[in-house]
Amino acid sequence: MSTFALVDGNNFYVSCERVFNPQLEKRPVVVLSNNDGCAVARSQEAKALGVKMGAPWFQMQALARKHGIVALSSNYTLYADMSNRMMAVLEKFSPSQEVYSIDECFLGLDGFHTDLTAYGQAIRQQVKCWTGLPTCIGIGPTKTLAKLANHIAKKQREWAGVCDLGKLSEHALNDLLERIDVGEVWGVGRRIREKLVRLGINTALDLKRAEVAFIGDYFSVVTQRTVVELQGVSLLQLEEVAPARQQIMCSRSFGLPVTQLTDLQQAIISYTTRAAEKLRRQSSLCRAVHISIRTNPFRQKDAQYSPGLTVTLPKATCDTLKLAQAGLWGLQRIYRPGCRYAKAGVILLDLVPAEIRQTSLFTDHETDKKNAQQLMQTMDAINQRMGKDAVFLAGAGVEKRWHMKQGNKTPRYTTEWKELVVVQC
Amino acid sequence: MSAVKKRFAVGDSLLFSRDLKLPVWLKHAWLFLSDYKNGNKFLTSLSAYSILDFCVIYQDILMGKSNWGGQRSGAGRKRVAEPTVTVRVPVSSKETIMKLVRHMKTASSVRFPPYLEPLLLVQQSAPQFIPRMSYSVRAGFPSPADDYVEKRIDLNEELIQHREATFFLRVRGHSMIGAGIDDGDELIVDRAIIPEHNRIVVAAVDGELTVKRFYHRHGVVKLLAENPQYPDIEFKNEQEMVIWGVVTKIIKSA
Numbered sequence: 001m002s003t004f005a006l007v008d009g010n011n012f013y014v015s016c017e018r019v020f021n022p023q024l025e026k027r028p029v030v031v032l033s034n035n036d037g038c039a040v041a042r043s044q045e046a047k048a049l050g051v052k053m054g055a056p057w058f059q060m061q062a063l064a065r066k067h068g069i070v071a072l073s074s075n076y077t078l079y080a081d082m083s084n085r086m087m088a089v090l091e092k093f094s095p096s097q098e099v100y101s102i103d104e105c106f107l108g109l110d111g112f113h114t115d116l117t118a119y120g121q122a123i124r125q126q127v128k129c130w131t132g133l134p135t136c137i138g139i140g141p142t143k144t145l146a147k148l149a150n151h152i153a154k155k156q157r158e159w160a161g162v163c164d165l166g167k168l169s170e171h172a173l174n175d176l177l178e179r180i181d182v183g184e185v186w187g188v189g190r191r192i193r194e195k196l197v198r199l200g201i202n203t204a205l206d207l208k209r210a211e212v213a214f215i216g217d218y219f220s221v222v223t224q225r226t227v228v229e230l231q232g233v234s235l236l237q238l239e240e241v242a243p244a245r246q247q248i249m250c251s252r253s254f255g256l257p258v259t260q261l262t263d264l265q266q267a268i269i270s271y272t273t274r275a276a277e278k279l280r281r282q283s284s285l286c287r288a289v290h291i292s293i294r295t296n297p298f299r300q301k302d303a304q305y306s307p308g309l310t311v312t313l314p315k316a317t318c319d320t321l322k323l324a325q326a327g328l329w330g331l332q333r334i335y336r337p338g339c340r341y342a343k344a345g346v347i348l349l350d351l352v353p354a355e356i357r358q359t360s361l362f363t364d365h366e367t368d369k370k371n372a373q374q375l376m377q378t379m380d381a382i383n384q385r386m387g388k389d390a391v392f393l394a395g396a397g398v399e400k401r402w403h404m405k406q407g408n409k410t411p412r413y414t415t416e417w418k419e420l421v422v423v424q425c
Numbered sequence: 426m427s428a429v430k431k432r433f434a435v436g437d438s439l440l441f442s443r444d445l446k447l448p449v450w451l452k453h454a455w456l457f458l459s460d461y462k463n464g465n466k467f468l469t470s471l472s473a474y475s476i477l478d479f480c481v482i483y484q485d486i487l488m489g490k491s492n493w494g495g496q497r498s499g500a501g502r503k504r505v506a507e508p509t510v511t512v513r514v515p516v517s518s519k520e521t522i523m524k525l526v527r528h529m530k531t532a533s534s535v536r537f538p539p540y541l542e543p544l545l546l547v548q549q550s551a552p553q554f555i556p557r558m559s560y561s562v563r564a565g566f567p568s569p570a571d572d573y574v575e576k577r578i579d580l581n582e583e584l585i586q587h588r589e590a591t592f593f594l595r596v597r598g599h600s601m602i603g604a605g606i607d608d609g610d611e612l613i614v615d616r617a618i619i620p621e622h623n624r625i626v627v628a629a630v631d632g633e634l635t636v637k638r639f640y641h642r643h644g645v646v647k648l649l650a651e652n653p654q655y656p657d658i659e660f661k662n663e664q665e666m667v668i669w670g671v672v673t674k675i676i677k678s679a
């Protein structure tokens with residue numbers, strides 16, 4: 001029988017901030033999305049005050065003032081580094097690890113003949129000590145149950161942060177599942193939940209007891225698999241090597257509404273640059289670029305316009321220049337003057353692995369291609385050494401009027417020498 | 426690093442406006458070069474010249490040569506009233522800067538393979554940790570040192586025991602000068618080391634991080650300053666103190 005653990009950081013972004021600023025301890029803290037638009041992470045104290053996930057920040061001003069809620073802009077550079085540290089510590093606790101998200105990973109615990117609850121506590125303690133980050137751990141015979149166990153460890157204090165469902169009797173387990181809404185089960189999204197509820201399946205236990213064939217009549221094989229996993233039969237294996245992404249997206253909201261084509265062009269070039277870097281990092285080429293722009297749907301007085309267009313490339317490429325050209329060509333076609341645009345996005349589609357030949361330097365006789373390659377490699381190398389955007393396409397703009405608002409961003413404590421934590425002495 | 430990046434971003438505005446007034450342009454170039462001369466080592470294999478070139482080429486490609494999307498409305502930025510400044514530069518740098526300027530004025534056509542050659546050095550100078558195989562094969566002469574080629578010293582390896590748990594912090598204040606910790610020093614702090622009596626630690630006291638010597642004897646916990654002008658920190662009931670990490674090295678500028 002398999003055993004999985006799911007380790008998940010508590011209020012991860014807030015916890016990262018607290019490591020370097022102990023003053024935030026015990027206070028209500030929220031981290032806001034790009035553009036300081038809405039809450040993407042909340043401390044326990046902020047949750048208790050009723051701040052909802054995704055709540056628009058401007059609606060919370062009064063509450064924030066009343067309770068002294070600290071609102072921080074998101075500092076993804078810091079969170080990414082802290083995530084890497086956390087994952088590296090966790091890696092030592094198991095021969096197999098699947099990093100599932102920025103703050104979650106599965107560990108394979110097959111054949112561990114120890115008290116897994118104690119082992120879980122040891123893991124939590126080491127992560128907390130080494131990185132300063134608090135976590136909760138769920139353990140179970142399937143990934144779906146481990147995920148659910150994690151939810152329980154988080155919500156029910158009596159577990160002290162580690163919940164091992166594998167240890168429970170069938171009866172005790174069912175008791176527990178009966179008290180959990182079916183929407184909390186991994187893979188059950190809002191729409192599936194609504195449909196399940198209409199069919200009389202309200203709790204995790206109901207879903208576990210559902211006939212697999214019956215579920216198959218109404219849902220896809222994915223939901224059927226969820227039922228089987230809830231029953232304790234492991235169908236989902238650890239995916240230790242992250243599969244190369246099938247599409248790469250970069251989209252952001254602007255700090256201010258944008259009307260000029262030039263500003264949109266800058267944004268498209270900038271996002272394409274970012275996406276193309278990711279493309280090259282996973283050694284892929286892409287054959288199509290999808291671009292989209294949209295106005296702000298919340299401003300009902302404004303004329304609404306949200307077009308998108310996919311531009312197919314004659315040949316698969318990872319050359320930022322070519323991709324940017326394609327994106328700009330598309331933009332020209334969908335741009336309509338007089339609209340107040342709030343967001344733009346670039347998606348690289350139809351990805352194929354780059355041939356090995358194309359990543360080596362001197363074997364290609366087509367000078368054009370070689371030059372483009374060298375250019376991209378050089379650009380990536382410089383940006384890696386001298387910092388993001390040390391060299392960029394001129395078209396991406398210098399002023400970036402449209403750039404996102406980040407009013408209250410903390411320093412990049414762990415990745416910039418000039419921004420180290422200051423310690424009083 | 427970020428200084429150069431920032432300076433460079435200032436200089437970047439030249440990307441947009443080839444008709445920039447000369448002295449402003451000079452100032453940017455000078456800022457950039459002075460950074461370069463101030464010993465930013467990662468730049469040593471590059472010349473400032475080639476970096477700036479790199480950008481010019483990009484502009485040519487994007488704005489001029491490859492004529493995507495037809496004429497771009499609004500592409501010509503309004504820089505009519507660009508103010509000018511006079512810049513003093515050391516005589517020794519004058520020639521370099523003038524060279525750059527001359528180049529800027531004439532660089533209208535895309536010729537990028539030759540331009541990029543100097544930049545390729547960046548790639549080639551990537552750190553080489555694997556000892557090279559004997560070059561006697563290539564050169565035909567056996568080198569007496571071949572058997573002794575070893576990996577160059579890597580400070581990350583020497584100074585950091587637990588990579589995931591190690592952080593750099595910067596000191597402000599004078600309370601630890603007796604322990605050799607001065608204002609402005611950087612500390613290497615390892616959170617994986619158990620704080621024992623007498624070690625120098627970073628502690629969170631009343632929401633603030635502070636560096637002190639950790640006293641832990643007979644159930645008494647104190648944080649000791651190493652400067653008679655500063656008080657030790659003793660703890661009353663209910664006051665909270667958390668050891669954040671143990672200081673393992675002090676980095677100073679000579």
Ligand SMILES: [Mg+2]
Nearest residue numbers: 008009011103
């Ligand atoms: Mg989490």
